[in-house]
Amino acid sequence: MIRLALRNLARNRWRSGLTLGGVAVAVAMLIWSDGLMEAFLVTMTESATAMQLGDLRIESEAHAHDSSVYNAFTASPALLESVRRVPGVRTVAPRLLTFGLLGHKTRSQGALVLGVDPAIEAQASDVAKSVVAGTWLSPRVTAGERERQVVLGQDLASLLAVKVGDDLVVMLQAADGTMGDDRLRLVGIARTGTSDLDRQAAWMRLGDVAYLAALEGQAHELVVRSERGVALDHVATGIRAVIAAGAGPKLVARTWKQLVPDLHQMIELSRNSMIVLYAIVYFIAALGILNAQRMSALERKREFAVMMSVGVTPARLGTLVIVESVLLASMGAVLGALLGWGLSAYHAHAGLDLAALGSQGFTFAGISFHSRIYFVLRPGMVVLPAVAVLGVGALCGLWPALASSRIKLASTISGRL
Amino acid sequence: MTSDEAIVRTEKLSRIYRQGTVEVHALRAVDFACRRGEFVALAGPSGSGKSTLLNQLGTLDPPTSGRVTIAGREVTRLGRAAAARFRLAHIGFVFQAFNLLPVLTAYENAEYTLLLQGVSAAKRRAIVLPLLERVGLGAMQHRRPHELSGGQQQRVAVVRAIAPKPAFVLADEPTANLDSQSSASLLDLLEDLNRSDGLTLVLASHDAQVIARARRVVRLRDGSIVGDEEQSPT
Amino acid sequence: MKLAWLFVVLAGTFGGARHVCAAEPPPRLPEVKQVVDRLNDLYRADSSHARMTMKVVTERYRRELTLEAWTRGKDDALVVVRAPAREAGAATLRSEEGLWTYAPRADQLVRIPSSLLSDDWMGSHFTNDDLMRETDFLKDYDASLAWHEEGGQRLLQVTLAPKPKAPVVWSRVVFLLDPGDYMPLRADYFDGAKIVRTLSYADPHPLAGRRIPFTMVMVPTDKPGESTRVEYQDLKFGVKVDPSLFTQRGLRRVAKR
Ligand SMILES: Nc1ncnc2c1ncn2[C@@H]1O[C@H](COP(=O)(O)OP(=O)(O)OP(=O)(O)O)[C@@H](O)[C@H]1O
Ligand SMILES: [Mg+2]
Numbered sequence: 001m002i003r004l005a006l007r008n009l010a011r012n013r014w015r016s017g018l019t020l021g022g023v024a025v026a027v028a029m030l031i032w033s034d035g036l037m038e039a040f041l042v043t044m045t046e047s048a049t050a051m052q053l054g055d056l057r058i059e060s061e062a063h064a065h066d067s068s069v070y071n072a073f074t075a076s077p078a079l080l081e082s083v084r085r086v087p088g089v090r091t092v093a094p095r096l097l098t099f100g101l102l103g104h105k106t107r108s109q110g111a112l113v114l115g116v117d118p119a120i121e122a123q124a125s126d127v128a129k130s131v132v133a134g135t136w137l138s139p140r141v142t143a144g145e146r147e148r149q150v151v152l153g154q155d156l157a158s159l160l161a162v163k164v165g166d167d168l169v170v171m172l173q174a175a176d177g178t179m180g181d182d183r184l185r186l187v188g189i190a191r192t193g194t195s196d197l198d199r200q201a202a203w204m205r206l207g208d209v210a211y212l213a214a215l216e217g218q219a220h221e222l223v224v225r226s227e228r229g230v231a232l233d234h235v236a237t238g239i240r241a242v243i244a245a246g247a248g249p250k251l252v253a254r255t256w257k258q259l260v261p262d263l264h265q266m267i268e269l270s271r272n273s274m275i276v277l278y279a280i281v282y283f284i285a286a287l288g289i290l291n292a293q294r295m296s297a298l299e300r301k302r303e304f305a306v307m308m309s310v311g312v313t314p315a316r317l318g319t320l321v322i323v324e325s326v327l328l329a330s331m332g333a334v335l336g337a338l339l340g341w342g343l344s345a346y347h348a349h350a351g352l353d354l355a356a357l358g359s360q361g362f363t364f365a366g367i368s369f370h371s372r373i374y375f376v377l378r379p380g381m382v383v384l385p386a387v388a389v390l391g392v393g394a395l396c397g398l399w400p401a402l403a404s405s406r407i408k409l410a411s412t413i414s415g416r417l
Numbered sequence: 418m419t420s421d422e423a424i425v426r427t428e429k430l431s432r433i434y435r436q437g438t439v440e441v442h443a444l445r446a447v448d449f450a451c452r453r454g455e456f457v458a459l460a461g462p463s464g465s466g467k468s469t470l471l472n473q474l475g476t477l478d479p480p481t482s483g484r485v486t487i488a489g490r491e492v493t494r495l496g497r498a499a500a501a502r503f504r505l506a507h508i509g510f511v512f513q514a515f516n517l518l519p520v521l522t523a524y525e526n527a528e529y530t531l532l533l534q535g536v537s538a539a540k541r542r543a544i545v546l547p548l549l550e551r552v553g554l555g556a557m558q559h560r561r562p563h564e565l566s567g568g569q570q571q572r573v574a575v576v577r578a579i580a581p582k583p584a585f586v587l588a589d590e591p592t593a594n595l596d597s598q599s600s601a602s603l604l605d606l607l608e609d610l611n612r613s614d615g616l617t618l619v620l621a622s623h624d625a626q627v628i629a630r631a632r633r634v635v636r637l638r639d640g641s642i643v644g645d646e647e648q649s650p651t
Numbered sequence: 652m653k654l655a656w657l658f659v660v661l662a663g664t665f666g667g668a669r670h671v672c673a674a675e676p677p678p679r680l681p682e683v684k685q686v687v688d689r690l691n692d693l694y695r696a697d698s699s700h701a702r703m704t705m706k707v708v709t710e711r712y713r714r715e716l717t718l719e720a721w722t723r724g725k726d727d728a729l730v731v732v733r734a735p736a737r738e739a740g741a742a743t744l745r746s747e748e749g750l751w752t753y754a755p756r757a758d759q760l761v762r763i764p765s766s767l768l769s770d771d772w773m774g775s776h777f778t779n780d781d782l783m784r785e786t787d788f789l790k791d792y793d794a795s796l797a798w799h800e801e802g803g804q805r806l807l808q809v810t811l812a813p814k815p816k817a818p819v820v821w822s823r824v825v826f827l828l829d830p831g832d833y834m835p836l837r838a839d840y841f842d843g844a845k846i847v848r849t850l851s852y853a854d855p856h857p858l859a860g861r862r863i864p865f866t867m868v869m870v871p872t873d874k875p876g877e878s879t880r881v882e883y884q885d886l887k888f889g890v891k892v893d894p895s896l897f898t899q900r901g902l903r904r905v906a907k908r
Binding site for chain 2: 302303307311312314409
């Protein structure tokens with residue numbers, strides 16, 4: 001039957017080829033645009049989680065409601081260690097967060113001062129990697145170092161017109177109401193890709209911020225990065241159990257999905273909109289297959305009548321037509337999958353230059369994208385559209401199959417219809 | 418002839434075609450019977466109902482009234498699928514033209530009915546190859562229909578029809594598209610099959626050459642049988 | 652808000668007058684312009700020098716700062732923190748070029764950007780904006796007068812409603828003045844129909860022939876128990892103030908002392 005179906009398809013090579021090509025292009029396009037979309041979404045999620053949020057954040061309940069400098073908690077080494085020992089936890093980074101005023105010569109800017117442990121932060125976030133000029137904070141106070149070190153977001157640095165090596169003044173209000181100030185040395189400039197950070201963030205050593213803000217031994221948040229591939233909700237449950245056992249102010253642990261539900265929703269929404277795109281593309285592919293199959297069934301009406309006359313049952317004939325349709329679709333799917341996979345794999349490797357959209361990259365939802373975007377490619381993204389198109393093929397064969405099985409034999413053979 | 422010997426029989430078989438308001442009585446209460454081993458030619462002018470009767474005998478078309486009984490079984494009420502299976506088991510067909518599936522070779526076309534019956538490849542080969550040899554197509558078994566002449570195509574169709582050893586074979590104008598030489602050799606084949614293999618044959622034609630070969634000629638006019646005579650072979 | 656309250660009070664020239672009892676039948680209301688001009692001018696002096704304490708009570712901390720302040724003309728003002736030692740030398744400078752804060756450890760002036768104007772000043776309940784404002788109410792507000800009875804006293808009530816496009820965060824500011832010399836007793840700051848903070852004046856001292864309230868207490872309505880109390884220990888008008896004081900170098904000189 002498959003041999004017969006294949007030969008039937010081979011009969012009108014042009015039509016079969018065009019239909020097959022259409023299906024292939026549709027499938028390839030889906031795979032490709034899915035790869036592009038995922039690249040956007042992954043960039044978004046990563047710039048949200050990798051730069052700032054982490055996978056999960058622990059903070060005092062008060063800080064969760066009001067991120068004021070006062071709502072810190074004691075981040076004892078024991079607490080950090082017990083969180084780190086929760087299965088699935090890779091890194092736990094304590095941070096102090098406070099707003100301060102940065103000045104350089106006659107310029108000044110309000111800044112989000114982040115007190116971080118340079119070594120741990122380098123593991124917990126991509127900030128250290130995003131330093132584009134100078135260096136990241138050195139983990140230890142280097143000999144001969146006179147000023148406290150600071151790394152600024154790139155936009156903040158340009159607002160202040162400072163370059164690496166310049167001195168800055170920081171002023172911030174400490175938790176005891178006093179004003180702390182000190183001279184800083186700009187050691188690095190970071191381009192995080194998150195516009196909030198690039199415009200506002202000033203990273204300093206945890207100890208320096210703790211001193212200035214009178215928050216020794218305290219933290220506003222513990223940022224947790226999980227092991228790759230573990231279920232985040234699972235890790236969250238483990239962490240909640242650990243922090244519930246501790247003394248001190250009530251702590252809460254929230255995953256990034258809970259922290260930025262808008263982003264999470266937008267990502268979900270984008271994924272759903274891909275489904276709409278899928279539906280449209282499948283619909284078009286379906287129309288192509290349907291048309292081809294209907295035409296070929298019509299042309300072979302007499303042949304079908306002869307087949308049924310000599311004993312082919314209507315069901316068997318219908319099956320033949322469906323098999324033809326599925327074969328057509330599956331060849332298109334395989335071709336399309338190869339094409340789409342190849343193209344996406346290329347763009348995953350070499351990146352796609354979106355220079356047409358604006359040569360210097362662009363910003364969307366507070367996240368800046370480089371003009372060269374690297375595709376994300378997972379097996380499911382290739383297999384799923386290809387498999388789905390098989391279903392579409394089967395569906396499309398249905399109607400011509402039914403129509404063919406209902407041919408009136410006598411009059412069709414005699415050529416009256 | 419006695420009723421129990423009849424392989425196929427019609428009783429008061431009528432077929433009326435409606436085209437808008439016009440009614441065409443293609444068959445009018447036809448009683449016809451054919452015994453095993455007969456070679457019947459349905460003769461009559463164009464539009465007399467030959468093809469219509471043949472289609473009724475082959476369960477390709479439902480009658481307006483009356484019954485068709487084949488091998489003792491009434492077939493007028495069979496559904497499409499049941500009728501198809503019945504045809505596969507009992508009836509061979511040779512049509513005027515376009516008999517063969519163009520994508521299959523001569524051999525594949527010839528074995529198609531056996532394949533549908535689920536006969537194993539080896540058995541099919543054992544049955545079909547000698548038949549193809551017999552009709553003179555042994556060397557052409559791998560050709561596609563478009564590489565065969567009209568007469569050769571019809572012979573493949575004959576092999577396909579007789580391979581499952583049907584109760585009878587129906588042929589509607591099998592020679593109409595052939596030149597006289599091809600017609601003659603096809604008729605030779607059919608005659609031979611009837612004589613030496615006892616194949617029951619009912620064919621419709623207004624070709625005198627065909628009618629002359631039949632042992633029995635049933636004449637139709639305006640949907641009624643107007644003559645039924647045995648004749649000795651020439 | 653149009654109140655450079657800290658500077659305002661320490662800079663005020665004083666229109667001397669006395670208290671009037673409210674038992675008499677309501678006299679005619681004075682003219683709006685006359686009253687508001689006096690409110691503007693009340694705190695105007697060519698120069699001033701003051702020492703004061705600021706006591707801040709919040710839910711989380713309680714602190715007391717000793718401050719020293721100078722003013723000159725309409726724009727120049729300087730406040731230096733003298734105690735506690737940890738913060739001594741910190742200063743805030745107001746000049747024609749805006750509001751600056753002096754970081755003593757870094758020894759540098761840092762301009763307070765307009766985005767931080769609504770932040771609190773030195774951890775108190777005053778905002779940077781309070782320090783920065785000009786003192787001409789009629790530029791940003793429409794004023795109206797009414798009599799107000801409180802505690803058996805008749806007071807003059809000045810209601811300031813922001814003009815349509817004025818850069819003002821309050822929906823309304825209501826002053827209660829002594830009807831005699833128009834000395835302010837209280838100011839209520841509204842957000843919508845709600846009072847969000849109240850500034851009270853007390854402890855009037857005669858100075859240069861006028862009455863100056865030596866105590867100001869700012870109370871935020873939504874934080875019970877919190878307040879900032881500014882008390883003058885010493886206030887002099889018309890003292891000689893070097894204009895170079897209001898530069899980084901001059902500031903450094905007095906701050907480091
Ligand atoms: N499907 C149909 N619809 C309408 N009328 C039909 C149909 N099939 C046959 N007829 C009519 O029925 C009558 C008998 O037709 P039929 O095809 O049986 O004649 P025939 O003897 O085979 O003629 P011919 O020698 O030309 O093949 C004719 O008048 C024909 O027009
Ligand atoms: Mg006919």
